[in-house]
Amino acid sequence: MISIFGKWNRAEKSIKEFSIKEVATIILCFLMGIAFSYLSLYFFLEEFYLLFFNVGDFIYVKENSGRLFSVLFVFGWGYFSLAFFQRLVGYQSDLSIKKMTKSFIIAAVVFVVGVIPVNLAVQSNLALKGYSYCNWFTGASFRAPDVWLKDESLCLQSGSLIRSDIDDFFEQHNQSGTSPTLTELKTFIADVKQAREGYISGKR
Incomplete structure (x- = not known):
């Protein structure tokens, strides 16, 4: 079977030879991959829309520019889900696993290299739009979004x-x-x- 995902080869073990527990695990992992792909895309679109369309309209902005990189992980989770789908329908998943691993590595490298300059660019844009960073309303956690206010006196x-x-x-x-x-x-x-x-x- 040939597809846009490459050549699919039949697996030695078919779905009929799997136990109920194995089938349930495969289906769960397949659905988990779809869910994480969706969430990665959702977080990206939510942050992108906020920073490039809504910024300037709100008096209070919670900015987490790291979410912009979540779109990079859509591909890895997509291949993760595809690998378990292939196992479910009786095809080898080795190629999908390799592509998944490569996608996650590339996404991680791009995130590490790009997170600081992207964050600085986003913060600079917010400052140009008249926002001021509010340390008191920003959570202590590293993952907490940064809070920016149009009126600095409200911090x-x-x-x-x-x-x-x-x-x-x-x-x-x-x-x-x-x-x-x-x-x-x-x-x-x-x-x-x-x-x-x-x-x-x-x-x-």
Whole structure:
């Protein structure tokens, strides 16, 4: 069988010779490959659309430029899924495994080499669009997205411990296309902290 994926050769062992557990594992890996391919493409498109189409429209931006590289891993996961599909229908998967390994290696190398310059380019573009980096609203985790604000005065240290609530607060304003005042943000932070303290006191 010849396809755009190369020549397919029949495997020595057919699906009929597999145990139920082996078949279930193959199907699970096949579906997992499809799921990860979809997620890799989804993360890329979501970040690409935010940085190149929505940037400038929002007052609050969560930037994770590393997601732009997720599209590179679509091919590796695609070959991963193809390999298990070939096993399922009775064909050898050696070539797909080799292509999968090569794709992942290339994607990893491109990511390592390109992540810093791409991140710097994205940050420079955000700064040119009038955004300021907000350290207090950015999570401590390396994987946490960087937070940028159109109004630098809204980056308050007092909101650093309620980042999820701050995120919801700004997302609502992003959706409505409005910009909160400093007083509104301070009031929101005070109300959330008071509510949390009341909840903790009530549990005690």
